[in-house]
Amino acid sequence: MDRRLTPANPRVALSGHATGGQAEVLPTRHTISLPVADLRRSPVGTRDRQLLWGEGFDVLEVRDGWAFGIAARDGYVGYVEEADLEPELTPTHTISARATHLYPRDDFKIEAVTSLSFGSRIKVVDERHKFMEIEGGLFVPKAHVRPIGRPFSDPVTIAQIFFGTPYLWGGNSAFGIDCSGLVQAGLLACGVLCPGDSDMQMGLGSDATDGYQRGDLLFWKGHVAMCVDEEVLIHANAHHMAVAYEPIARAIARIEAQGDGPVMAHRRL
Structure with a gap:
């Protein structure tokens, strides 16, 4: 079996995937809360891939500050830091520019709070003249977002x-x-x-x-x-x-x- 796609570790397994006496569990959907979070093959181990702000992560186990689970975008299995997760947030839009900034107010002249990559997912709660307000009270330039239901073509x-x-x-x-x-x-x-x-x-x-x-x-x-x-x-x-x-x-x-x-x-x- 390919460990990258096998939703099991020595202690727990996704229901229906136990191979060696692990406890079978159901996943709990969480959301990535950092601009970029490393998905590791073991706690404090080598980075396999990365997950982006707003992407879903289905947690199977939390142990010693690390969450073991499944990346919602492609089924990749691994560990992320528990602190990099927040409760599930259903996104409405995705970042469509190469990168963008999040601001504490709808004003591009003030200092940004953080930056997001293309492909990050956000939940828009209000629309302003040039900005979208997202869940959590931050603002992103309207020109840098696209509804999730409108995929690109090329x-x-x-x-x-x-x-x-x-x-x-x-x-x-x-x-x-x-x-x-x-x-x-x-x-x-x-x-x-x-x-x-x-x-x-x-x-x-x-x-x-x-x-x-x-x-x-x-x-x-x-x-x-x-x-x-x-x-x-x-x-x-x-x-x-x-x-x-x-x-x-x-x-x-x-x-x-x-x-x-x-x-x-x-x-x-």
């Missing part, structure tokens, strides 16, 4: 929003992102279900053999990129340490020359 356009974002292993935000995080951000924003890591994303779509098209995914061992057109791709990568454009042929040659092998799959959604 994953490549979303990936391009992140151009120049610093590369971060396991990152999922405008403050740092990796190759699979970039692909997932693009697809989820367009209403397409997408797992969190490149090996799982390789199962998306179908094999393509007739040249490159916008939105095609190219996979290497441990890496994924998205085609912008028949000649150029975009990817978050450690070579540029950023989200960058690269000619497809050059990227294929460079990646193989650096010892990471040839393209393993070419998938079309």
Whole structure:
């Protein structure tokens, strides 16, 4: 079993998933309360992925300040700090700009409280001239939000929003992102279900053999990129340490020359 998608630890398991005598439990939905929260494979362990403000997290166990559970967006299992969670909050809108700021009043000239990444989820409670008031009494620029029920249509356009974002292993935000995080951000924003890591994303779509098209995914061992057109791709990568454009042929040659092998799959959604 893939531990990333197995909702069980040595003590508890999601009801119906117990494998070794764990107590079977039902999840309790919580909401991420920080701009970015690390999802770890064990308490104080390695970061697997990241969760964003307002995303849901289904808690199965709380122990010693850590919550074990399931990310609502893709079923990824892991641990987040208990302090990074708040009771469930049903979002109404998502952040549609690469990043935005939250303000204590509807005035962009005052000091912001914090910043949110593209894809963060918020609950709007009131609309002002240029701002939306969200649950908790903070304000976000109206131009930076989009109703959750209005998905985008082009994953490549979303990936391009992140151009120049610093590369971060396991990152999922405008403050740092990796190759699979970039692909997932693009697809989820367009209403397409997408797992969190490149090996799982390789199962998306179908094999393509007739040249490159916008939105095609190219996979290497441990890496994924998205085609912008028949000649150029975009990817978050450690070579540029950023989200960058690269000619497809050059990227294929460079990646193989650096010892990471040839393209393993070419998938079309």
